Each structure stands twice: as C-alpha cells, then as structure tokens.
Amino acid sequence: MESDKTIEGHSAVMPYIEIAKTFSRFIDQCIYISDQRNSKFLYISDNPLLFGGYSINLIKEKGFEFFINSAPKEEASILLKIRDAHFDFLENLLPDEKLGHSISYNFHLEQKNKQISVNHKMTPILLDRSGHVWMNMGFISITSDHNIGQVQIKNERTKESYFYDFEKSEWLLQDIVSLSDREREIIILSAQGLTNRAIAKKVHLCEASVKFHKTKIFRKLKVNNIAAAVSYVLGAYQIVVFLCEASILLIE
Numbered sequence: 657m658e659s660d661k662t663i664e665g666h667s668a669v670m671p672y673i674e675i676a677k678t679f680s681r682f683i684d685q686c687i688y689i690s691d692q693r694n695s696k697f698l699y700i701s702d703n704p705l706l707f708g709g710y711s712i713n714l715i716k717e718k719g720f721e722f723f724i725n726s727a728p729k730e731e732a733s734i735l736l737k738i739r740d741a742h743f744d745f746l747e748n749l750l751p752d753e754k755l756g757h758s759i760s761y762n763f764h765l766e767q768k769n770k771q772i773s774v775n776h777k778m779t780p781i782l783l784d785r786s787g788h789v790w791m792n793m794g795f796i797s798i799t800s801d802h803n804i805g806q807v808q809i810k811n812e813r814t815k816e817s818y819f820y821d822f823e824k825s826e827w828l829l830q831d832i833v834s835l836s837d838r839e840r841e842i843i844i845l846s847a848q849g850l851t852n853r854a855i856a857k858k859v860h861l862c863e864a865s866v867k868f869h870k871t872k873i874f875r876k877l878k879v880n881n882i883a884a885a886v887s888y889v890l891g892a893y894q895i896v897v898f899l900c901e902a903s904i905l906l907i908e
Contacts, residue, residue, distance in 0.1 A: 668782055668791075669689060669698060669781070669782055669791045672689055672781055672782075672791070672793055673689050673698060673699045676688070676689055676699055676701065676793065677699065677701070680701030684703075684705075684797065684798075685703075685795045685796060685797040686700065686701050686702075686703040686706050686707075686795070686796040686797070687699075687700075687701045687793070687794070687795055688700040688701070688793070688794045688795075688796070689781075689791060689792070689793055689794075690719065690720070690778075690791065690792045690793075690794060691790070691791060692743075692780075692789050692790060692791065692792055693784070693788075693790060694719075695719045695720060695721070696716065696717070696719040697715065697716045697719055698791070699716075700712060700715055700716055703796075705772075705798060706765065706772070706774065706796060706798065708765075708767030708768055709767075709768070710722075710726075720739065723735065723763070723765070723776075724736060726765050726766055727763055727764055727765065727766065728764055728766060728771065731763055731764060731804060734763070734804065734822075735763055737822070737825075738759075738761055738807055738820065741807075741820055741825070741827070742759050742809070743789070745757075745809060745818070745827055746780065746789055747788070747789075750787075751783055751787030753811075754780050754783060754787075754789055755779075755780050755781070755783070756811055756812050756813040756814075757779065757780070757809055757810065757811055757812070758777060758778065758779035758809070758810050758812060759776075759777070759778050759779075759807070759808070759809050759810075760775065760776070760777045760807075760808050760810070761775070761776055761804065761806065761807040761808070762774065762775050762776070762799055762801055762802070762803060762804050762806070763776065763804050764802075764804070772798055773798065773799050773800070773801065773802045774796050774797060774798055774799060775796070775797050775798075775799040775801065775883070776794065776795070776796050777794060777795045777796075778792050778793070778794035778795075779792065779793060779794075780792055781793045799883045800881060800883045801879075801881055801883045801884045803884070806819065806884070807819065807820040808820075809827065816829060816830075817829075817830045817833075818830065833876050833877055834876075835873065835876065838859070838869060839869055839872065839873050839876075841859060842855055842859070842866060842869050842870065842873070843873065843882075843885055843886055845858060845859070846870075846882045846885070846886055847886045852866045852867055852870075870882065870885075873885050
C-alpha cells in the first residue's frame, strides 16, 4: 500500500501529467513525468520514431534504465555518470534553488537496424518534505547534433550555465552568454521548425540576414548547428513554464 506521502506526491503531480498528456498530442517530442525516488515513469508519451516498436508499458516499467540499456555499450557508463553527477549537483543546492535548474545532453538510442541521436532535457518539478528532488518532467527529441560530450545545467533564474568536465568529474561555471532580442527570436522560431525563409518573412528580414544572425549565435554559444543552439537557449524549466502557461490559456 502506498504511503500518505507517496499518495500526496502523486496527487500534486497530476496537473503536470495532464499538461504532458495534452501537449504530447501536438509536439513531436516525448514528454515524461518521473518519480526519482522510485526510478520509474509515472507518465511517458509514446513516440514510435524514438522507441522503435518497444511497448510504452515496458518503458514505463523500466524507467530510466530503459535508455541506459538501449544506448550503445560505450555510452551506457557515460549516461550513468551524467545521472549521478546531476543528482549530486542538485543535492548541493538549497531546496528553493533546485526547481530552477534544468539539464540537457545528447545520447544515442539503438533500434533494431539503426541508431538515432536524441536530446534529453529534464527539470525537477516537485520536492519531498525533506527538500530532495522527487518528481521530474523531461523531454526527449531526435536531434541532428551527434555530440554527446556537451552536458549542460542551466539555472533558469540567474541564467548561469555549468558544463560537465568528464576528465575532472566536476561542473564548471561558464560565462553568461548574452543574446540580443532578435537573436533569441530567431532561436525560438527555429525551435518551432521554421526555415530560414519562413523566419525572414516572420521577422521582416531578408534570408541572408537570418543566416548572418544564426552565424553570430553559433559563434556566441560555441555550437555548430541550430539544434545545439536551441538546446542551449531553451532549457527544460523554460519549456515546463511555457506548457503550464499555454495550458492555462487553453482552459480559459
């Protein structure tokens, strides 16, 4: 039988599950809600392109272990290291600081006859009474960025970013990158899947100007493609805030 504390936690997370269910019908990302203490998914949206025929009930039952077991052997240990380093990072924060941080990194999933690159974003959404992370909301999407070495934690409130140094096994604070309003607008429109031509029409620029802005963005963020730039700018916490605000608009 579940404890009162577990029931209370599951009750508190139900609004997030309903939000995830609603928006999973409109976006091509996999959305999940996970119970960190029990290492399982309370909800995960189905995505045939990501899961290659695996049953969603099997994935729910396996939890994060499914992704570790489905990654190439040489990446499984990296995923475990990222998971442990992330949890240690959060446990060193004050409780009210934990909810403002999100992590983003890439890895590969092996399917029956191919391998795909995916981006994983995750942010805590609920703490237990002791101030430990209890529930997370995460997003998994196919990406064209194949670099699994860039693991980033963002403080969405202070805009500080930390990158994980695998050689030193520590998080390194990065300089805050300042993007102009125009550059952020182009990033957000790119995240919506718009082409350079469509973005140019939307923001009343020529296509060459959009390409110029993207080049500046790549140089500032030290990335080499738009997928990595979007991942850098739009952390999981920001996506959760957006979904919650959007769900309120839908209800109204």
